Amino acid sequence: MLKILVYIHAPAGTPTKGQRELLALAGSLGETRAVLGAEADEAALASLSAAGSTGFYVAAGGIDASLLLTPAVSLLEAAVRDFEADAVLLPNGIEGREIAARTAVRLDAAVITDAIDVDTDLTVTKPVLAGSHTVKAQGTRGPVFITLKPNSIEAPETDAGARAAASLHELSIEATAPAARITSTAPRTATGRPELSGARFVVAGGRGVEGNFAPVEDLADALGAAVGASRVATDAGWIEHSAQVGQTGVTISPQLYISAGISGAIQQKAGMQGAKCIVAINKDPDAPVFEIADLGIIGDLATVLPQAAAEIRRRKG
Numbered sequence: 551m552l553k554i555l556v557y558i559h560a561p562a563g564t565p566t567k568g569q570r571e572l573l574a575l576a577g578s579l580g581e582t583r584a585v586l587g588a589e590a591d592e593a594a595l596a597s598l599s600a601a602g603s604t605g606f607y608v609a610a611g612g613i614d615a616s617l618l619l620t621p622a623v624s625l626l627e628a629a630v631r632d633f634e635a636d637a638v639l640l641p642n643g644i645e646g647r648e649i650a651a652r653t654a655v656r657l658d659a660a661v662i663t664d665a666i667d668v669d670t671d672l673t674v675t676k677p678v679l680a681g682s683h684t685v686k687a688q689g690t691r692g693p694v695f696i697t698l699k700p701n702s703i704e705a706p707e708t709d710a711g712a713r714a715a716a717s718l719h720e721l722s723i724e725a726t727a728p729a730a731r732i733t734s735t736a737p738r739t740a741t742g743r744p745e746l747s748g749a750r751f752v753v754a755g756g757r758g759v760e761g762n763f764a765p766v767e768d769l770a771d772a773l774g775a776a777v778g779a780s781r782v783a784t785d786a787g788w789i790e791h792s793a794q795v796g797q798t799g800v801t802i803s804p805q806l807y808i809s810a811g812i813s814g815a816i817q818q819k820a821g822m823q824g825a826k827c828i829v830a831i832n833k834d835p836d837a838p839v840f841e842i843a844d845l846g847i848i849g850d851l852a853t854v855l856p857q858a859a860a861e862i863r864r865r866k867g
């Protein structure tokens with residue numbers, strides 16, 4: 551039976567959808583243990599074991615988050631050695647990919663990013679070239695580190711009451727002298743919206759919003775969606791850079807991507823082409839975005855977005 555580790559960066563009382571997807575995929579491949587990148591309370595352990603983890607790796611003495619990702623890399627390295635893991639699944643975000651890469655270098659192992667599926671022989675399926683091709687890949691020397699795109703796997707809701715017995719393994723990690731240390735942190739102002747990289751629904755605006763993101767944000771709130779943007783919009787300072795979707799921004803694969811006032815340049819497509827359903831609103835019928843849209847609306851976003859938001863609210867009652 552394969553041995554699969556899942557890296558959980560921030561365990562919480564209820565696992566996130568992304569964490570449940572990682573655990574569901576791992577459970578379909580073999581025996582699953584979770585490596586915890588931060589302290590977890592009893593509730594978090596219960597819900598993670600209900601989601602499929604049969605064991606946990608934690609750092610003896612905890613993880614010093616001011617040392618950036620270095621302690622997590624050391625913990626994951628120690629866990630891979632202890633468990634003799636065949637594969638490690640991590641989220642496809644910035645932290646997941648960095649931890650995968652750094653740990654794999656230490657272990658002289660393979661890394662495959664942007665996965666959307668993994669077979670029982672550890673063949674990984676991933677989109678490449680802005681989603682225009684699908685590739686199957688395998689690590690040539692194990693363990694293979696695989697970062698999984700969100701919304702790729704069906705992950706059922708879990709009931710923490712269904713917790714199975716799970717072993718707890720405390721590992722000592724070496725003290726490191728990092729080149730950098732975090733000296734202070736300030737939380738971003740909470741918008742109440744889902745986080746862009748894992749969101750099921752995304753409404754994105756581009757140059758066509760002409761500096762006014764209010765209609766985009768209003769439709770996002772009506773849908774419970776995250777807000778995204780083209781590079782033109784983020785470069786203009788109309789919205790924060792973290793909202794940028796594309797080659798030099800976030801790559802996302804939501805169920806629904808609503809593109810408003812975005813032309814659909816190749817660098818924008820690179821970040822959103824993996825969406826299950828693309829709705830494009832543009833007043834230019836020849837805009838390239840219509841080539842990949844499932845539904846195209848030729849119109850002024852200032853008219854279409856408020857109408858859509860009003861109709862969604864009416865149907866929701």
Ligand SMILES: Cc1cc2nc3c(=O)[nH]c(=O)nc-3n(C[C@H](O)[C@H](O)[C@H](O)COP(=O)(O)OP(=O)(O)OC[C@H]3O[C@@H](n4cnc5c(N)ncnc54)[C@H](O)[C@@H]3O)c2cc1C
Nearest residue numbers: 756757758780781796797798799811812813817818833851
């Ligand atoms: C190396 C490199 C990396 C890049 N990385 C990225 C990236 O990560 N993400 C990204 O997005 N771009 C990226 N770009 C930029 C990219 O090439 C495009 O310039 C950018 O995506 C265009 O943004 P836009 O569609 O908002 O603007 P435009 O291309 O100017 O398009 C605006 C669109 O809005 C429509 N419009 C205008 N007014 C309205 C209205 N009232 N209602 C409806 N439609 C309207 C217009 O018809 C037009 O189609 C990158 C470029 C380079 C060179």
